[in-house]
Amino acid sequence: MTTEIHTLVGAYVLDAVDDLERASFERHLRECDSCRAEADELRETTARLAHDTWSVPPPSMRENVMAAIAETRQLPPAGPAAPAPTVRGSSRRWRVIAAAAAVVAAVGTGSAVWVVQDQRVQDQRAIAEAARAEEARVRAILAAPDVVLNEQNVMNGGRVTVATSRxxxxxxVMLAASAAPAGRVYxxxxxxxxGAxxxxxxxxxxxxxxxxxxxxLPGATDVGLTIEPxxxxRTPTLPMVADVKLV
Structure with missing residues (x-):
């Protein structure tokens, strides 16, 4: 087996390989103790990439990483029988640099992979905050002193409930219905x-x-439910399967 397969460990851990490379490397992992140990260490290190305290790197980050890689000799693993490498504090820093460089080479971009991971965390946080805000609005409307509830059964099973607060x-609008016909949606x-x-x-x-x-919504007269493609x-397919009267 050639030594090139060993160099995929950083890109594999960071999910920067295509499907063929992933399948090939996973077969290799079953045979190579050194790469398995390396992959485990890199997973532990890259798990820190999404930590809340990470910030955007300085513009010189990529140049510094590539310069360090150019000056660092890369050696292939000794072989299946070789003992797993020992992780020390100083070697961990170089593993982070090597992993970042592997992703830069694999995807052809000039951004360090941990920036991508940090953006994913920010996106997930924004989604979670939006969901909490939406839940808070739902609770506030349902708890309003002037809330008015109206509901209507769905023709093919289920119910539409509408709570309004001036x-x-x-x-x-809360919908809980039976399954729509195959190939159709509510x-x-x-x-x-x-108005239309x-x-x-x-x-x-x-x-x-x-x-x-x-x-x-308090200005509306009806909330309707239809089954559509x-x-x-653009316009309701009649008859509506539910029509909740609000006034």
Whole structure:
């Protein structure tokens, strides 16, 4: 076996290999004790990349990394019988540098991989914060002193419940229905006096429940539910399977 397969360990741990390289390297891992030990150490190190305290690196980061790699001699593993390498504090720093350089070479970008990981953490945090804010709005509307509840059974099973609050000038639509027919989805609509139905939400195929906060809902007269093609429709397909009267 050539030594090139050993050099994939950093890129493999950081998921910077294609499907063929991944399958080949995973077969190699079953035979190579040194690469398994190396992969375990790199996983432990790269797990720190998403820590909350990491910040954006200075512009000189890539140049410093590449310069350090150019000056560091890279040796292949001794072989299957060789003992697993010992991890020390100083060697851990060089493993981080090697892992970052492997990703730069594999994906052809000038960004260190930990910046990507940090961005993923920020994205996930933003999603979680948005979900908490949405949940807080739902609770506030449902707990409002002027909340009004209206509900309607769905023709093919289930129920649509609508809670409105003029104090919040918003409402919560809660859908719990039976499965839509194959190849079809549920679509929610709002209807206002003198206006055409406006799409409020198109559910995904197979989705049977939803909780939706709608601003200005107390001004609507109806919340309707229809069964539509997967991408939804511009106008409701009649008859509606539920029509919740709000006034």
């Amino acid at each position: 104090l919040h000038n918003a409402g919560v 679509q929610l609509w709002t209807i206002r006096p003198g 139905p406006v799409s409020a939400s198109v559910l995904h195929e197979g989705q049977e429940a939803d909780v939706l906060v709608l601003d200005g 997967p991408a939804g429709s």
